[in-house]
Amino acid sequence: MTNSLSARGDLVLPCLNEAEALPWVLGRIPDGWRAVVVDNGSTDGSAALAERLGARVVHEPRRGFGAACHAGLLAAEAELVAFCDCDASLDPAELPRVAEPVRGGAADLVLARRLPTARGAWPLHARLGNRALARMLRRRTGVRLRDLGPMRVGRREALLALGLTDRRSGYPLQMVVRAADAGWRIAETEVAYRPRAGKSKVTGTWRGTWQAVHDMRQVLA
Template identity: 35%
Template sequence: MSAASSEASIELTIVMPCLNEAETLETCIRKAFDFLNRHGVTGEVVIGDNGSTDGSQAIAHRLGARVVQVPTRGYGAALYGATLAARGRYVIMGDSDDSYDFSNLMPFLEKLREGYDLVMGNRFRGGIQPGAMPWKNRYIGNPVLTGIGRLLFRCPAGDFHCGLRGYSMAAFKRMDLRTTGMEFASEMVIKATLLGLRIAEVPTTLSPDGRSRPPHLRPWRDGWRHLRFMLLYSPRWLFLYPGLFLMLVGLGVGTWLLPGPQRLAGVVLDVHTLLYAALAVLIGFQCITFALLAKVFAINEGLLPEDPRLTRLFQYITLETGLIIGSLLVVGGLAGSIAAVVSWNEAAYGPLDASRTLRMVIPSVLCLMLGCETILASLFLSILGLRIRRMAPAITTTGLPEHEAA
């Protein structure tokens, strides 16, 4: 059988990240091959090695697994490199610390065969053995991060960060994953959801880590990295919604106070409150601008998929439109400033009624600032619109012919 026909017949590739996992790697590889043999699945095991120095590569080679040397350090980089070298139609990934059961992968493969693009494991439905997960991860970290992920992205997964999951190679290519660290797991679920891929979930078990040394995971640090990544991946929640709220509140309060002082619950609100209302409008506008810039940048970098709504919006919001609107705001601000100076001239440039004058100055200054920000944001947005083609980084693979590694 030729190499091409042999690769075409492989249905499943089981990939594992590895960094000095000599204690447990053999157990994981044996379980994976045992699963393939028992169920008659044509498959392979690929190890994404991050530079192990404890003999892990030799163990993998001895057991018949292929080893992909991934020079870029990180959980995501190791899995990405191993998946790139996969020959199977489907891929199932899992940690090589013997915490996941590679001998029971049939539920994942069955869902993949049914046409699902991403199959997530759910440890809370399958069972978490005593000592397998710290209490803060089990009762705080994972539920909170999963809830945030479901809220921000409407993702159907009930265990957002389960490390045992399967996906088709076609879906993997569509997701175009970019992160190299622990965020890789979050990015996969988020992109699959945003791309409208079919996602299923199956119960899986979690056992205690089989290694004698401490795990690579750092719960608080990694939890913050996942949360930060999800927020950065959702410009709407991070920037747009807070910005809209601030602008609406600021405009409402400012409009209410512009004619004169107002009494609320026995308290008189005057130009000092008007100033803070203008500040809320300004910060809100900046947040909305950041939402737009972050969205365009993320799409250009391949972190987010194309958004048809944004494409339609840019039919109307162009550089010229932004420059015109910004210029009008600047002109309005200058006009208000001139009116304030004229009012000062009428008082022979002497003392002024602050309550009256600031009702002209504050809106004028706000218009000047919003106008300048609109012009600058429009120019920067036009720069982001210039797409740059980037070449994917190469990886080296041991156990592969030279033309395949390339």
């Protein structure tokens, strides 16, 4: 596992009861990247498991996806910071390709559009909610994205300068909105999207999806 002194990038992995997925996820971290697992109150031993597997573990007691993501951003030390779900639906091995436009100076923020690899990997209600938010984002900022993808890469100092305040599900959208308002070059690539390991907390349920869409709409209000 890459340490903080040699890391070319830090990968922030918000984590809430992901012990089933962690071995695969951490085993796929590419050379030059360091895993920063942000434990958001797990009760299944995720934090201890992540430490045993060589990840840096940050504890964020405030519940919320945004709270975990931002704690990871604050803890990151590398120039490039990536974010990725910790449920094995996305492959961290894709990071070097996703990050290359930022590393090479062609983009300031890259988001990875999810391409489902199996039926049920991305439920219809979640896709519809995501599509609606993408349309709202385009009307608000002019940025054309097909997916508000959870795998994304930017530069640490620039991300911190956005002053992100949302600590719930609106955090990923607020990042894009504020980046667009700041004149960032925002690009989109594609990654495979697999059925997640374990029980879904957001996209797998109507209630979770509705809450995420509600949080994100507040960002656009």
